[in-house]
Amino acid sequence: KVMGEGHAYPMISYKPLQVSSAFKLYAKSQGLDFEISNEITSQIKEYEKALKNAEDDMKDSIDLYTFVDKKYKSYIDESKKYRGIINSKSQAPCGYLIYDGDIKREVGLIRCKSEATKKEVITTVIDGMVAENYKFVKNDLLKVDIWLTINNIFKEAGVKTPTVPEMTKLIENDKKTWDVYSSGYTLGINQCESSFGVQCCKKYKPQNMMELTSLVAALRPGFKTQLNNFLNRLPYTTGVTELDNLLKDSFHYMMYQESIMTYLGWLGIEQTETYAIIKKISKKKFKEKELAELKAKLLKGWVKNVGSENGFEKTWEIIEAASKYSFNASHALSYGFDSVYGAYCKAHYPYEFYAVMMQHYSDKGDKDKVSAYKKEMFEYAKIRVGSYKFGLDNRKFSIDKNNGCINPSLSSIKNFSTAIANTLYELGKGSYSNLSDLFVCLKTNGIADSRIKDLINIDYFSDYGDIKYLLNYFDVFMKFYKNKKYLSQFKKDKAFEFGIDFDVLRKHCGSETVKTFMRIDSKAIIDELAGNFDGKVSLKEKLLSRYEVLGYMDIxxxxxxxxxxxxxxxxxxxxxxxxxxxxxxxxxxxxxxxxxxxxxxxxxxxxxxxxxxxxxxxxxxxxxxxxxxxxxxxxxxxxxxx
CATH class of the missing domain: 2.40.50 (OB fold (Dihydrolipoamide Acetyltransferase, E2P))
Structure with missing residues (x-):
């Protein structure tokens, strides 16, 4: 609007080969044994799964060789040369190029697919790295999911989202909120969802914002060497009282970037240089000689302040470790508030918390996450998963506090789309004289056979009979209903193959030839054949079929x-x-x-x-x-x- 057309476009994102795709290309190029290749690929998948589930700031601490057998190390090392080869492109998730010249003529445009919508979009030919190197203006439009869900939870509860000062008062000495951390039920709680985060929360049990902020900072890879001491709340000292006093806000640890800056300043480094030093160490931009000179300068300051070299080496090791990745205090506090808002919602509005979170991940198509929430909500708050039932509204997650449950959304089940859920809701308003009419209606409206069987297995059609009876009925129905119409004739060899009693077919046919029953009444045959079945589903069969379809157990x-x-x-x-x-x-x-x-x-x-x-x-x-x-x-x- 300000500059006219042609001065702002979404940027491109180049997709290089990662560990798994690089190894596959290497294995193919070398003709690696199929079984060995498959085994390594499956181990890499476990590594990538761990990366996917880890919080962003913990990804660097996950080691590939924790998952891949060391005997395959040479193959992985050889495949590294393939990593970084660009094999695809897409629209950058949030970057836009802003330029006062004509982007089309001076920079260049290309057609890409959007990762979010899968639609084609015009992007710039340069990515964020090029823009940064050549000083173009890159504008990031970031969407923070945690605040979308937090606001939706308060909205669902009919409460205005508290401001940060208001939340600070609400959580002060609020046992219910802080018990969320000590209980380990931290799904949906920012910074604390990973198995590593859960273990740390259960052990440390933060009780106020200062402790939570410290925990958030302590979970960073740079604090790894001191983490156990911190989580066990053991006394810690740098060995120097003066330095301990300077670091009292971080329990004497150098856990924040400010703590390290304080340490460097205490040893004679100008305050304006301290942050640049941290960044230079972390990005490994110090040459060996420069690093040695810095260490010597700090040692000189240590001896001046302490009187001897005792204790310096220990603090220098902490500086090197912390430089890998550490938070500044305000960043840790902000993350802490992201976290505690979620914990407060879960503690005081559990129904609203779980309903919103499950709907959020269902909309994203993350079925595994929805299953995890369903499981946790019963263990944490004794909230049951409501019914999947034909005639109920299962289009989205809905709260039923009177019955202590949240009715589930069909679209949260693997292979079930929002469109299927909407269709079933509309069909559920109708009435059907028998099962054949119901199945005809389902198939006519595009519900696939496999989805119908899934619905039967989760007792969705419980009003029409036992699971085993319905599965048998549907099996018989499918033999006599083809291409959206009932069969008018049936081959005798097919009847023999399926084990169908010829007398039943004769009873409901107009005539027969040597090979075929003619002018048959398929509906009557289906009802009679299915009516002779009196099997019942066992508890084990019911449990296993529900688990296979839903991905979790709910009985x-x-x-x-x-x-x-x-x-x-x-x-x-x-x-x-x-x-x-x-x-x-x-x-x-x-x-x-x-x-x-x-x-x-x-x-x-x-x-x-x-x-x-x-x-x-x-x-x-x-x-x-x-x-x-x-x-x-x-x-x-x-x-x-x-």
């Missing part, structure tokens, strides 16, 4: 006390098993000794009755030795497979 009934559904297991070492307790809905990770497991092996989808279990301290390898630590874990010693 809770006190009459199943002691009975558990085996969600997952890992038998690489002492078998680890994830058990879903049918009586209360909790998912409990347990261990079983190799000897007991070998005598009575379980598999995913089994139902077991646990008759004996106990807690033991966890063991962790420290300096090459297995040692007991403070945390405890469940061991199951007796169980029966049902």
């Amino acid at each position: 809770v009934d006190k009459k199943y006390a002691g009975y558990c559904f085996v969600e997952d297991l890992n038998v690489d070492y002492s078998p680890k098993v994830k058990l879903y307790a049918l009586a209360n809905g909790n998912t409990i990770p347990v261990k079983i000794s190799k000897k007991i497991f070998k005598q009575n092996p379980v598999k995913r989808g089994d139902i077991v009755k646990v008759t004996n279990q106990h807690k033991e301290p966890k063991k962790k390898k420290i300096d090459g030795q297995w040692q007991k630590i403070d945390e405890q874990e469940w061991w199951v010693t007796e169980y029966q497979i049902c």
Whole structure:
């Protein structure tokens, strides 16, 4: 509007090959053995999954070789030469070029696809790095999801979003908010969602904003060497009282960039130079000689202030570590408020919190995240997942406090789109004289066979009968309903193949030839064949089918006390098993000794009755030795497979 047309365009983003794609190209080029290539690729996928789930500031601390077997290191190293090769392009997620000249003529434009909408868009041919190097003006339009969801939660609760000063008063000594961190139920809580963040929250148990801000800063990779001491709230000193006093706001640690700047200034560095030094170390721009000169200068200042070299080396090591990535205090405080707003919402408005978060991730198409919220909301707040039922409104997540549940959205299930959910809602308003009419209506309106079976398996059509009966009925229906119409004739060899009684077909046909039943009444045949079926779905079948479709378990009934559904297991070492307790809905990770497991092996989808279990301290390898630590874990010693 200000400058006229042609002076502002979205920028391009070049997509280079990453670890996985680079390795695949390397493996193909070298004719690497298929089995070895597949094994390495699957291990890389685990690494990439960990990266995806980690918070942005923790990604640098995740090591590829934690996931990839060291015997494959040479292959990975060889494939590094392929990384960085650009093999695709798209619109940059938030960057726009602003230029007073004619961008089309002086810079250049190209057609790209938008990552968000998948639509084609015209972008500049230069990316953000080129713009920065050549001093073009790049304008970033950033969308912060955490504040979108926080505002929506307060809106859903009918409460105005508090200002930061108002929130500061609300959370002061508010046990419910701070218990969110100590409980470990930190899904949706900024900075604390990863398994690493959960462990740190449960151990440190922040109780106020100062402690939470410190925890946010302590989770950065640069603080790794001092983290355990901090989380265990052990006394810490630099060894120099004067320096400790200068660092009192960070519990004597050098955890913020300001702390390091204070340290450098205390040793004689001009305050205006301190931040530049931090950045130069972190970006490895110091040459070896320059770094040695800086260290010598700091040592000279240390000796001047302390009187000896004692203790200097320890602080220098901290400077080198912290330079990898550390927050300044105001940044850590801002992140802390992002976090505590979420914790306050979860503690005081749990229904609204979970409904908004599940809808948010459902809209994004992140089904795994939705499943995780459904599981956590019962464990944390005893909020149940409501019903998927034909005739109910399952187009979005809706709160039902009277029944202690949040009714789910069909679009949160894998392979179910918003369009399918909307269609089913409209069809649910109608009435159907029998199942055949219902199935005809579903298929006529574009609901695929596989989706209909998924709906049957989650008891969506419970008003029409048992799951097993409905699956059998649909199977029979599909034999006599083809290309959106009922069959008028049926081949005898097909009837023989399907095991269909010829007498039933004769009863409902106008005539027959040697090979074919003619002028058949398909609807009557379907009803009679399906009516002869009296099988019932077992509990195990029901649990397994729901788990396969939904991706989580949601059946809770006190009459199943002691009975558990085996969600997952890992038998690489002492078998680890994830058990879903049918009586209360909790998912409990347990261990079983190799000897007991070998005598009575379980598999995913089994139902077991646990008759004996106990807690033991966890063991962790420290300096090459297995040692007991403070945390405890469940061991199951007796169980029966049902």
